Amino acid sequence: SQQGEEDPQALSIQEGENATMNCSYKTSINNLQWYRQNSGRGLVHLILIRSNEREKHSGRLRVTLDTSKKSSSLLITASRAADTASYFCATDAIGNTPLVFGKGTRLSVIA
Amino acid sequence: EAQVTQNPRYLITVTGKKLTVTCSQNMNHEYMSWYRQDPGLGLRQIYYSMNVEVTDKGDVPEGYKVSRKEKRNFPLILESPSPNQTSLYFCASNRGLPNTEAFFGQGTRLTVV
Numbered sequence: 001s002q003q004g005e006e007d008p009q010a011l012s013i014q015e016g017e018n019a020t021m022n023c024s025y026k027t028s029i030n031n032l033q034w035y036r037q038n039s040g041r042g043l044v045h046l047i048l049i050r051s052n053e054r055e056k057h058s059g060r061l062r063v064t065l066d067t068s069k070k071s072s073s074l075l076i077t078a079s080r081a082a083d084t085a086s087y088f089c090a091t092d093a094i095g096n097t098p099l100v101f102g103k104g105t106r107l108s109v110i111a
Numbered sequence: 112e113a114q115v116t117q118n119p120r121y122l123i124t125v126t127g128k129k130l131t132v133t134c135s136q137n138m139n140h141e142y143m144s145w146y147r148q149d150p151g152l153g154l155r156q157i158y159y160s161m162n163v164e165v166t167d168k169g170d171v172p173e174g175y176k177v178s179r180k181e182k183r184n185f186p187l188i189l190e191s192p193s194p195n196q197t198s199l200y201f202c203a204s205n206r207g208l209p210n211t212e213a214f215f216g217q218g219t220r221l222t223v224v
Contacts, residue, residue, distance in 0.1 A: 030210050042201055042215035092210035098144060099210060103153035
């Protein structure tokens with residue numbers, strides 16, 4: 001089934017730097033979502049961007065969506081040690097199908 | 112507090128011994144689903160339910176059963192667990208359509224020996 005693919009698989013940065021994660025997907029979508037998962041815990045919804053939107057902000061998060069390239073990016077600005085987690089993109093397909101999650105990017109923010 | 116509650120959080124069992132993982136949500140959500148998470152494979156959907164008495168298979172349904180007799184509860188049943196079902200399991204609910212924001216439980220780490 002359709003699946004988002006995050007890139008890179010793992011990312012390590014210093015506190016205060018920006019972190020950028022990318023997601024690519026295969027077929028047309030209604031929306032794309034980003035989730036965060038702290039080690040072994042449940043996923044927490046961060047942001048949803050619709051297919052007719054190009055950019056969305058929420059606090060230190062900035063998400064872009066390029067439907068022509070079938071890709072999205074999540075930017076976390078001024079990262080903190082508490083941002084250390086895995087980040088997943090989730091996509092649906094036209095027709096309101098269930099969400100399909102990628103394999104995630106593991107972000108480590110070093111204090 | 113709006114939440115999805117799974118029980119148990121941790122479970123070690125033996126091959127073939129039937130078990131049930133419970134899931135309950137207090138948000139009156141129609142859509143509920145179960146995922147398993149394995150290293151290198153990400154989250155894969157096992158079963159989902161659009162509403163009471165309506166369930167359907169996800170990507171990896173083999174070896175699992177579910178039921179949706181009430182809106183708030185969506186138990187996952189392993190009739191005869193096998194070691195390849197050792198995994199981290201998550202229940203999730205969505206307010207309406209399945210492509211809306213998903214709320215996840217805290218997870219159940221299952222080990223089948």
